[in-house]
Amino acid sequence: MNIKQTLESLSIETNDSKLFSELQAMMKKNFTKTLGKKDKIISFYDENExxxxxxxxxxxxxxxxxxxxxxLNIKFAEYTTIKLLYKQDNSLKITIFADIEFVGNEARFRFDRSNALFISYIAQKFKKSQIFINDDQNYLIIKISSANETSGFDELFDKSEHMSFCTYFRYDKDKFIKFKREANIQNSQKFVRRFSALADLFSEHFKTLECEQNSDFEGVRSKYLELVKIYHPDRHAQKSEKIKKEYREKFEKIQNAYESLKPYFKEQEIFVSA
Structure with missing residues (x-):
């Protein structure tokens, strides 16, 4: 870490991605007048801080x-502009920044730039998982189907370099731990036996929502929102009475199916959290 001070500013430069991440998080949390991008952040003086x-x-x-x-002697630095810079050790390496969210059984990666090669590299590490990549090659979803697949994330996050890339992953560690724990529980024999039997009882509701019985809540909700938009009565007000009646009944059936499945998924949530 190198530090330079002038009358107007104090610059902190580091090639340690973890340290940069920690300092960046501190600045964003504690200083309101802050601007930044993937490898640079600036905080302007505020007398209230x-x-x-x-x-x-x-x-x-x-x-x-x-x-x-x-x-280090940085007198009066609190009155100046703070600049935090991330500097790569090797100019030949490309730095990859990604924000990661854990939702249900999905890990969602949002990259700071398009990079088909690196996304392809990650996809290869999760061959047994379902992979979704957007057209811009800057958003990736990994949907796991077994607890064994979570080990791939540990391998990915534990390293700061992959191939010719310097990697910088930003994610909530507590949520990651919860994500892995829930994956283990949901793939346990006890969970599978209990909720497979319940899913059979609700098979017609899953069918109404055009979902598989092993669909998660996010998948069911997404399909529900799609269907109610299609069959909403207001959308067909100008059609014949016969068609309006059919669509209204379909709409009500979709509503009923979704409401009936809510307690089922709530029971799953309680089981996992116990």
Missing amino acids: MIQRKYFFKFITKIYNQTHKDE
Whole structure:
């Protein structure tokens, strides 16, 4: 970590992606007048944030003194603009930044730029999972079907370099732990036996919503929203009475199916959280 100070600003430069991530998160959380992009963030002076700034520089000084022989002296830095920069060690390497969300049994990657090669590399690591990639090659969804597949995420996140890429993954660690835990529970024999039997009882409702019996709540909800939009009575007000009646009945059947499946998925949620 290198630090440069002028009368107007203090610049912090690092090639450690984890440190950059931590400092970036601190700045976004504690400083309101902040602008940034994938490898740079700037925070402008705000007199109402003096306490936060003092603690931030105390943290910076501690880290700096642990890795440098000379002690850091940054007097009056709290009154200046703070600049945080991420610098690659090797200019030949491409830096990949991705924000990751965990929703149900899906890991959703949103990349800062299009990169078909790196997305293809990840897809190869999850051959047994369902993969969805958008046309712009900057959004990837990995839908797992077994607990064994979660180990691939540990391998991916534990490394900061893959192939010729420097990788920087931003995600909530607690949500990742919860994601893996739920995957283990949902693939346990006890869970499968219990909810497979219940799903059989609701087979007609799944069929009405054009879903498989092993569909998750997000999949069912997505299909429900799609169908109610198609069959909503207001959309067919100008059609014949016969067609309006058929579509209204279909609409009501879809509504009933969705409402009937809600307790089923709520029971799954309670089972997993217990």
